Each structure stands twice: as C-alpha cells, then as structure tokens.
Amino acid sequence: MKMSVDREITLRMARAAQIRVAPEDVDHMMDSINDILSFCALVGDLDCTGTPDFTWRMKKRPSRRPDITRDWEDRERFKEKAPAIDGNFFRVPRISSEV
C-alpha cells in the first residue's frame, strides 16, 4: 500500500533521526520523501504469500570471539578525540528529562 508523509510526519521522522529540518526546507524534504515512498511502494505489488523474510545463508559461520576484555590501544588517544572529558570518562550534556 502506497503511503505518504505530511509536514507533521516529516518533522516527527526528522526528530526521531536526530536531525533538524529548517521550516523553509520542510516542504522540499517532504516532497522528496514522498517521491521515494511512491516509487518504493512497488515492493507491495509482488505476491509474496508464504515467502519467508530474507536472511543471509553462510557456508560456515565464523567462530565467536572470546567474550573477554581485550587490550586497549592507548586510552589517552581516545580521550583526545572526546569533545569533553571528566577524568577517565567522556562528558556529555544532561539528557532533557533531567534539566
């Protein structure tokens, strides 16, 4: 079944994706999403009754890695990439519910 998005749904999807859409860009984003949704609705046209969902088959599954702590690279190098540091931890802003 072909579906579409309106301005409100476009903004809700953008929020879920953690992306802001400027008010003047909402219509353009909505139209381009609707173009793709309209084209992709084709996937509903093929009769797939009784067809299982796709999964990858493998010849031989890889063995699992041992579930143990591995040696770290230089911890200081990772900390250098953090936007802010608090001791040995990355510091992040409060989540909204705690503000």
Place this chain on the structure above:
Amino acid sequence: MEIYELTAREVADGIKAKKFSAEDVTRTCLARLSSLEGYLNACITVAEDSAVAKAREIDSRLARGDEIGPLAGVPYIAKDNFCSKGVRTTCSSKILENWTPTYDASAISYMNGAGAVLMAKSNLDEFAMGSSTENSIIGPTKNPRDLRRVPGGSSGGSAAAVAAGYCPIALGSDTGGSVRQPAAFCGIQGMKPSYGEVSRYGVVAYASSLDQVSPLARSVEDLAIAMEVLARPDPNDTTCDAYDRPKFSDSLSLRDLKGKRIGVFAGFGAEEIDADLYGALTSAAEHCRSAGAEIEPIDLPIAVKYGVATYYVTALADASSQLACYDGIRYGAHTDGQTLADMYSNTRTVSFGEEVRRRIILGTALLTEGYYQNYYGPALKVRTKMVKEFDDLFERFDAYLLPTSPSMPYMLGMKEEDPTRMYLGDVFTVPISLGGLPGINISMGLTGEGLPLSVQLVGQRYDDARLLGIASVIERLAGRPGIANPNLPQNAEKRRG
C-alpha cells in the same frame, strides 16, 4: 611502457626481479598523481611520506633476501571510507573531516601485509551515498576518459585513480554498484565479491547487509590477486564467511569456455539501453560463443522490476541504523547543545550533507510502525523471491551477462531532479547486491569518442573464482583496458580554455 602503466602483477614481478625498486615505483606513481590530480580531484588525502617509507622498507627486505608478499611494492589507493591507522578517514563528510582512525580496516591490514603500499585515500560520495562522486566535501572527481563527465560512484575516486595510472589497483566498497558502475564509467575492471567473501571490519558502513569490499584494477588477473589477499575468514566481522577460499588465481588457467552455459540478459531492448552499451553486451556474448560457450537469452523479471525499490528500502533502513553512531561524541565533528538531544541533532544537522540527511530520515520512516509493514517487511520477502529467481537460473547457467549501467557516463553537474529516475541508473547492479552474488565489470574497449564500454558478468554466490576464470577469457578476447589518455593535461588545458 611507463611504470605507471603496468599492472599490479607486472609491478610486483619487476620489483622481485630487481628491474626497478619499490621506491622507484611509488615515486613514479606519486609523480603521476601529482601531474593529474589538479584536473581529476580523485584523492582526499595523499600519504606520500608513509608510502615512500613503506616502499623503502620493501626494498630493504628484498635486499636482505626476506620473504616479501604477493603485492610487495605495489602502490594502491583505498576509498576514504576504509579506516587507515594514522591516515585521516573522512567518508567525504564534514562529520568525519578531521577524524583519524586508531586502527586499520581488515582489508587495509591484508593489503599492507601482502606488501602493498597505501598511497592515498580516494574521493567518494558522502558515506558512499551516490553514483557520481559529486557529493563530496572536496568537490567532484572528474572522469579521466573525459574530464567533462562524472567518473561514476560512489567509488569514483578509486576508479578514476586506476584508470588514470595513479596506481594499478585500488579498493572500493560496493553496496548497490558503487564499484562496478564507476569501473564501467572509467573503463577498467572492478569486482564486487560474493557477500561474506571479504571482511567489512573497519569499513565505515552505509548498509551492512549489502556493503562489500571490492577491488578495482586494469586486469582480471590483478582482481584475482587482490581477492587472494582480501578474501579470508575474519572473526572481527560476523558476516564474513569462515569457509576455506579457493586459490583465485588458479581459475585464470581457463583457456576457453567449452561446456559453459552463459545467459545473456534480453529483458530490455536496444531502445532501453544506450546503443553502444547494447552493442558491448552483444560483443561480449559473441566472445563467449567464440570461446565455446553455449549462449541463451535470459530474463530477470523480479530482479529488474522490483530490484531498485527493494534495494532502496533495504539500504535506507540499514543506513538510518548504521549512521546513528554519529552523535557528536564518539567520532568526528561535535556541535554543542544545551541538552544531549540538542547536541545530537545540532551535530548531525550541521555536519551531514543534504543527501545523507534525507536518506537517514527516510530510512527512519521506513522502520516505524505502518511504514515497516508496508515497505520494509514486503522488501524482505521480495528479496527472498529475487534470490530464488537467481538460484533457479543458476541451475541452468554458469554465469549471466548484463549491462553494468544502462547509460554512458553523464556530464558533471547534470543533476537528476527526480531521485527515483536517478536511482534507475542502478537497475542492473542493485539486484546482484541484493542476491549477494559476485559481479565483475569487464571493459569492452572504447567508443570512437573514447568513452568506455563495458559489460557485467555475474555468477552464483561463492562462485567468485570460477567467475574470474570466465572473465579472464572474455578479457583476452575483448582486450585489457589501458590507462586513460596520457595527453590528459594538454587536453584539459584546451577544454578549460
């Protein structure tokens, strides 16, 4: 013949025979890059110092009589979505513009371990989302066969570099055709291996259920050598199959195609495919017939009708999940915000490009209630039916011939306003990705205007070695591609004037 015109095997043999040193080769290739890069814009980062140091190390090891690998001293370029320890890895995105990984992707480790010399990181569409290599923080790459045209994408930088003679071999990633199509547009060979054949560990994901590390070269033999280096089990990637691979280069001993059955795609007429590319498909079929193969027309009704829609639903849903890790904390760019949610959305809004933002939002929509039931769920079932269509045909055929692209490389800046029409350029490559099948773009020479012709050879999953053998027979009859016009700078000056 200049060193930069040699294949990877010829370079490796020449170094072992001490005809030239690894340092000579690297410096010659760096000079070639330097002379053309102002016109092509194929590379984001050139690792000149580390490349020369590695080449010297190869020469020292050779002088000491140490064992050196099968690609010892061969310069290569990797698409800038492969993590390379100490070398910036941007994915052509502002969000990773200054990000330098602390580890190598498995494919990079394997190439380096085989003695290959990482010379540069190549341009791509941001996060591999595109088909023209125009959507990049460093601007578009140009096609070395015709500077007015796109090189294809998203591995357009790697394809342009190999075609122009920067290096004999390069790494790309192919999600829905991102190596085969640029190989076709630049007139070289490019292979997407079976899904699960090569480890994806350390390759920045676009769509994990489709992405495959894929080599580009100017000969099928070099593709086989690359596959021997790259294809092996890797416990760091749970999608990388643990079976014992065959020796890919053994398949190159195939002299003819007697006893082989090759299906030739006949689902589109000459009016739906560029006339020259339709002619290339016919020529490739004739080469197979003259080599002893039995040729029969085939159609792929499910793959052709539903492939592109199924691909975009799958890839966009994958992408929205995979790119969630760019949160402004763990990797790359960071934009402050008052709350955690503000910081996430500020970072992602400012630092992702428009096409990436659009694909993430769309992928998020496809995974939400209602859209999932009408799009993602059906796409999973259509994908199963598509694989069955391929499997049924492989009961009768050893391989299929299809076009790689329905059209020739288009002009730079010729933006397609309708995104669904733009995506239809992928009609022959995405079904192969959805099926996890190996596909090789084989160069079929040039048109009178010097534009590249090509065909796509597709095999059964895990039949990569046999496919390379068939491709090598076609290549012998069609001719191996040479490097792009050596007079490129002069031509470019004229065009610019």
